[in-house]
Amino acid sequence: MRKYDALVIGADVAGLSAAAILAGAGKRVLVLECEAAPPEPIGPVYALDPVLLSQLRLSARGLRFVSRDLPLSFPEALPGISLGRDGHAASRALSVLGDADAKSWVPFRQEVHALARQLRRWWWSALEEGAADWVLERQAVKARFARLCLTGADAFLAAHFQSDALIAALLFDASAGGFHVSEPGSALALVWRAAQEMAGLEGAAAMPATGTLLWSLIKAAAAADIRCCAKVTGIVTRTGAVTGIRLAAGEEIQAPLILSSLSGGATMALAGAPVTQPQIGEARLLISLREKIAFPPARLILAEQPGIYADAHEAARAGRLAAELPMEMTAAAPDKIAVTLRPVPAFLSQEDRIQLAARAVQLLSRQVPGAAALVSGVRFAVSGTGARATLAHLLAPSVLRVKTNIAGLYLCGADAEPLACLSGRAARIAAGLALRDPALGSEPTE
């Protein structure tokens, strides 16, 4: 007789979603959180999984959004160019940059979305192992994918557009997941983003109202047990299968299934694999202001030249901060701005953090004059992606990204997605696989 069917490491968005699905299926779940309380997520949600949203009834449980379907914008001309879903409106906005770019926008969107439509099969039938084969066996698609697999995102965009400012803004999405923007295959990251935009119920990015995402997930996962201040120090395995976890206090908890919202590298290190230090990460900041400011409902990308991505990437690999960093700003509330910076080193010292915060505030005050004087606090979160995003990773079906080579151990965090995305989709797939895991059926729960 065992106490728990499944253990979930981390009470973040991914961990709580996975716990909610498993507990909803009548399984006994324990979530282990190393902080004193489930942490509040910072920044926008990318492509929140629509299946998850409806399955967990998050809207009924209090999830509210400050803004949905955030367009990408960049401050080339005042009041800035905003690229939303409406291709013609975007094209009109781009005419400030020149006719050529304005004309290229719609064909570019069509190309990217046509490919993304092929990727949709991965989003919806993610539990099928052969999904990738199905996509790649169609000749027309195969040729286009094959070309993208050899193209860097910067070269792909340069073939379409002339304006550096536009290319630099669009590259921000391609740099997610630790990609080098010139790396062959990074062009596929743009397609992946387009697929997220199509599949996510709230558009590509939406900003939840403060606290409501965490609260609705906690309500959804209310049937699961949560342990706070419980730091996991090891995953116990026997003959290639999971048997439980070990906590910092020396206690061991047995369960046949473990879902980890940590990165793949960190999870495998817990299971005894050699520790691979992630090199590239992204930093998320939440800048609090004393007064409400006018900030457009958009993802404002601040990156002036396409070249700064390569520089920042090389600096991050060397473990330092580049002189200029691409960043994305979104209003989390009328008096709170969420900032995402990448690529940055996966481990940031206190000085680095202060420097990042200072830079973000400086650039914010360039957008909103006088904002620097209003800043009253900055909250920080760094995630190391471990530069796992490779071509193979992008094209692998979700099942393979979620599974590990240890039976019963699944990855459910944002890191199980090739591109940084808080969608909870990996959690849904991992929980779905875990429910089908034969280890569950072998023994009744106490």
Place this chain on the structure above:
Amino acid sequence: MRYDAAIIGGGANGLTAAAVLTRAGLKVLVIERAARPGGRLVTDEFHTGFAASPFADRLPAIPAEVTAALDLAVPLQTESPPHDICQRRDGALARIFAEAKVPYRHGLLARLRRALMPPLPGPAWPGQDLAARALADWPGLQAWALLGRVTDPALLGSALSLLALAGAAPLRGGLGAVGEAFIAAAASAPFRLGLEASEVVVESGRWGRRAAGVLLADGSRVAADAVISTLDLKRSILALFDWASLPPAMTTSAAHFRMGGGTARLLLALKRPSGLTAPLLLPADGEARAAFRRGAVPHQPSLLIDPVSVRDASLAPAGGAVLTVTMAGIPARLFDGAWTREKRAHLAAAALRRLGTALPGTLAALDGIHVIVPPDIEARLGASEGDLDGGQLFPDQMLAQRPGARTPLAGFYLGGASTAAGPLGTGAAGYAAALSLLADR
């Protein structure tokens, strides 16, 4: 799965009980309706960059026995009351803990034995003598003993509130830091967050009825051999049970228990320090007491102004300051309806008027304000009428006159603020409940 104990409420008492029971090897589940454990031990950002603990700034001291049992290491600045008061309080706590360790049997034989040989009345309680004294005899402590309480210091028996003196203040991170220490101590107990306990399940056995688990708001049932409720007496007895399943004496005494309530708080974010370095008390006048009795918003409420960011710099950004204002004698229910936005604004304006007169220039530096009235405390903490003491601290409701940890219902324990240990120390009630549960097993 069957737990050895289900604990309702994840505040200091619930966490203490969970920590003690898990250390004794029991399987425990803590049920908390908020998104995070900690109860009143939280620090909230009430205005961007400014944080404060919304419900209180100070705590009754954590009893030494609890600190030792939980290995707590919280840096607290303790303004201890005079030695004789401390001695009475510690004596009362020692007696509660000692009684908790003596097993109590609900069985037929034990009941017969008690009927034939009723227990002899024990010695007087330490601190019982305060029931005949007035708070006015301790002018130096008056401010702290009156903190948010509706007591006339001239009244005989008002000195009892000295036992519940909140003198311990965290040096960093507000009460949330203390909460985290308690959560860390209870790290091996699982929580159910975001879910309210709606009913205690009572089962009839051969030797009488006993608590057998908790029904949760989503309809699921947690089976447990014992239940500890850290809610106050009214909610524990009147809200969690089918009344017919309880001995009538239990429901009647809970119904007759009087809640004190009457605390409202203002959290003020200031652009520059107010110049105040020590807490300042502006006592109530006759008008405020009359307003309380009438159930009206007072024009001249009593204020205790505490410059919390002077002691704990982490609460305010550089250059800023946080002042908390604790008001006593604010009716939980108004004679003319609910606490509307206008009435809150009216109360805040009345308090700020007094504060502005006492501390000139402070209002000009005001950046943000957060108002907490008794219904807010009731809504967020589940404390009936917003009473953080779990009941009025009057002679008929203190020490031996308060409910103990054990109840006439076997397997059901009270570990909340309404018990004898509740107001005396932080976590003390949960500790006593856990000790009783362990002794009775």
